[in-house]
Amino acid sequence: MNDLSETDIQYVKGVGPRRALLFKALGVESVLDLFHHYPRRYEDRRQIRHISQIEEGREETVQGKVLAAGNKKASPALTIFQIAVGDGTGIVYATWFNQPYLQSVFKVGQELILTGRVQRHRQLQIVSPEYEILTGTGDDLVNTGRIVPIYPLTEQLGQRTVRQIVYRSLESYAASAREMIGPALRDEIKLCPIAEAMRNIHFPETPAALESARRRLVFDEFLPVQLAMLLKKKQVASLPGSSKISSGGALVRTFLGTLPFALTRAQERVIAEIRRDMESDRPMNRLLQGDVGSGKTVVAISALLIALDAGYQGVLMAPTEILAEQHWRTLNALLSPIGVKLYLLIGEMGKEEKEAVRDAILSDEPAIVVGTHAIIQSEVVFSRLGVVVVDEQHKFGVAQRARLKSKGKNPDMLVMTATPIPRTLALTLYGDLDVSTLDEMPPGRGSVTSHWVSPERVGEAYGFIRKEALNGSQAYIIYPLIDESDKLALGAATDMAEMLKREQFSDLGVGLIHGRMGREERESVMRDFREGRLHILVATSVIEVGLDIPRARIMLVEHAERFGLSQLHQMRGRIGRGQERSYFLFTGQPTTEEGNKRLEALKATTDGFRIAELDLALRGPGEFFSERQHGEPDIRLGDLSRDEQILLLARDVASRIAEEDPPLSEEPHLYLRDLLIKRYKGKFFLGITS
Numbered sequence: 001m002n003d004l005s006e007t008d009i010q011y012v013k014g015v016g017p018r019r020a021l022l023f024k025a026l027g028v029e030s031v032l033d034l035f036h037h038y039p040r041r042y043e044d045r046r047q048i049r050h051i052s053q054i055e056e057g058r059e060e061t062v063q064g065k066v067l068a069a070g071n072k073k074a075s076p077a078l079t080i081f082q083i084a085v086g087d088g089t090g091i092v093y094a095t096w097f098n099q100p101y102l103q104s105v106f107k108v109g110q111e112l113i114l115t116g117r118v119q120r121h122r123q124l125q126i127v128s129p130e131y132e133i134l135t136g137t138g139d140d141l142v143n144t145g146r147i148v149p150i151y152p153l154t155e156q157l158g159q160r161t162v163r164q165i166v167y168r169s170l171e172s173y174a175a176s177a178r179e180m181i182g183p184a185l186r187d188e189i190k191l192c193p194i195a196e197a198m199r200n201i202h203f204p205e206t207p208a209a210l211e212s213a214r215r216r217l218v219f220d221e222f223l224p225v226q227l228a229m230l231l232k233k234k235q236v237a238s239l240p241g242s243s244k245i246s247s248g249g250a251l252v253r254t255f256l257g258t259l260p261f262a263l264t265r266a267q268e269r270v271i272a273e274i275r276r277d278m279e280s281d282r283p284m285n286r287l288l289q290g291d292v293g294s295g296k297t298v299v300a301i302s303a304l305l306i307a308l309d310a311g312y313q314g315v316l317m318a319p320t321e322i323l324a325e326q327h328w329r330t331l332n333a334l335l336s337p338i339g340v341k342l343y344l345l346i347g348e349m350g351k352e353e354k355e356a357v358r359d360a361i362l363s364d365e366p367a368i369v370v371g372t373h374a375i376i377q378s379e380v381v382f383s384r385l386g387v388v389v390v391d392e393q394h395k396f397g398v399a400q401r402a403r404l405k406s407k408g409k410n411p412d413m414l415v416m417t418a419t420p421i422p423r424t425l426a427l428t429l430y431g432d433l434d435v436s437t438l439d440e441m442p443p444g445r446g447s448v449t450s451h452w453v454s455p456e457r458v459g460e461a462y463g464f465i466r467k468e469a470l471n472g473s474q475a476y477i478i479y480p481l482i483d484e485s486d487k488l489a490l491g492a493a494t495d496m497a498e499m500l501k502r503e504q505f506s507d508l509g510v511g512l513i514h515g516r517m518g519r520e521e522r523e524s525v526m527r528d529f530r531e532g533r534l535h536i537l538v539a540t541s542v543i544e545v546g547l548d549i550p551r552a553r554i555m556l557v558e559h560a561e562r563f564g565l566s567q568l569h570q571m572r573g574r575i576g577r578g579q580e581r582s583y584f585l586f587t588g589q590p591t592t593e594e595g596n597k598r599l600e601a602l603k604a605t606t607d608g609f610r611i612a613e614l615d616l617a618l619r620g621p622g623e624f625f626s627e628r629q630h631g632e633p634d635i636r637l638g639d640l641s642r643d644e645q646i647l648l649l650a651r652d653v654a655s656r657i658a659e660e661d662p663p664l665s666e667e668p669h670l671y672l673r674d675l676l677i678k679r680y681k682g683k684f685f686l687g688i689t690s
């Protein structure tokens, strides 16, 4: 059978070497690429009207005979080619500018179909209409008289040409498109055959045919991704020698007993899930998602203590030094009283300090190490690493995580994220992980009110912050800095801090913090803020994660339009941590409709999952994918905010296939097997051999 991904489009009738180069610019090299070069949209040109009924200003399709045709020179620079077309009810003129060669295309007496917007200049006319010349019975309608595909184009490659070439290649090759699943299964799940889907996605006979084609092709996009995830999961589960941690749980019980609150039911459930994973003899590979403030820290500590109790070491890894320090302080306060050994390890520490920590880790002593990726530098060797907890998972690359994991003998792995991920996306990105969700907030948190402040009222916002600060509250003022190396924006934050200190808040304590400050300076600013000597903390987005200061109950974010919705929600999570009502104020002048919707949503809801879904629907999954740094799965037609049903179907089929023993060893799944090997080779072991 032809492998269409290996069939060069140069050999499709009507392409040739020159056009092949143009197609290459569109990313189309093989016939399969061409099939996957989907229309941007469609125009329904099925409705053919009598010329006597067509209306000015509307797009109309008519069918008739060429009554007259000719070029005329309107000026030295302008040639007008015009034909008159009649259908017995009336006459319409079709006009083209500076395309004299059309003289050889149209002949008096030809039957044709025209589509275009109707104008009236004394007579009815259509400028540069789409046309199809009919030659007799069984005409192939490609450009009009049907539902017509509109393709993304490149220079020198026109709509008519692309349509014609796609049409021909479908005629010659659609029948050889390979199926991912067998006919029995396909019928069972009510999907159309792939060849039919290919034809109908380009040249649908009806809207229903188009929908069914789309469904099939979206399924084919999701299936390999889901299967790869499930095979990877299965492979991880079968890894030998993972630490089987069985502890009595005394340490966890002691720890929980010291907390001034009872666990939420969600926390209890998730800790039980983690314990079950850790006690089993396969390595835990779990994603913990929970909105900001849902209490992930207690869960993380419990996982670490389960390992410690069984004589293992644990690591808590954070994406930034600020967050690592914050965790370390929190853990210290909670765990020192019960005698747990704890170390901080970050890049900025002195050499001797680091050595001491490394020596301690090398010994067999059960201990927890909190740190940044300095931990994963190669000199650090753990003697008995049992569990790795990664906070703010989405900030880490997969490679970094894998390296950390390699520090131990398949240690249990818990990755946490405060960016709740819609289910479809979680399956697509993290389908290889088990997922636990903290879907309940601890009681007793004050509510957060959000206000969109217009630029001319920023002064009032400052006034409000002032008044509340004088009453003992604290506030954050955030200036956007997407990237800490962005000097200009950093300058703006610094200048603003200076200005606020001098003017609006001259009698209050104002501090500045950003990621490019040295550790000592940063620590001292944080300490001053925590201990109430500073009322206002001006910050770049570094405070997005981790801070937990109940008295800070006002946040003003400037230029909110520059941040993503989820990111803004993360920032908002820094307040509302005490009993009293908190205020989230933001300014922003979005320049796009989408930007506007984002800020409206921010004002309207504080539900992290709702926010994440909106974010996904508004922005598409690109942002999330880039965070995973894993190469975007090839999803072109599929829409994760709309196609959940198809995704779940693909997931279901994938799990059936993954259960085969060995999977993908025979037809009808050999195509899937080839595909996975090609796509994921070198990325991870799929449990199948090539």
Ligand code: ADP
Pocket: 261, 262, 263, 264, 267, 290, 291, 292, 293, 294, 295, 296, 297, 298, 418, 442, 443, 548
């Ligand atoms: P996040 O999920 O954002 O990391 P934290 O773990 O920082 O949330 O918890 C947020 C706050 O809620 C902390 O002050 C923590 O002590 C408190 N907290 C956690 N669990 C509970 C609970 N079950 N009841 C009351 N407060 C809790």
Ligand code: MG
Pocket: 296, 297, 546
């Ligand atoms: Mg946290």
